[in-house]
Amino acid sequence: MKTAKSYRIHPGNRKAPVMLDQTVWLAALTLLVIGYIMLYFIYPMFSKGLLF
Numbered sequence: 001m002k003t004a005k006s007y008r009i010h011p012g013n014r015k016a017p018v019m020l021d022q023t024v025w026l027a028a029l030t031l032l033v034i035g036y037i038m039l040y041f042i043y044p045m046f047s048k049g050l051l052f
Helices: 012-047
Strands: none
Touching: none
């Protein structure tokens, strides 16, 4: 009886660093968008006294 042959090129334990890299890029992009919003929308209103 023949055993099932695996056609994977990379082993399964290779996924963890790639997932970590995607998470880091997503977090950096989120912080960049939040920083952009604060710099261009919230800070001018704060400096003119419209918020507080």
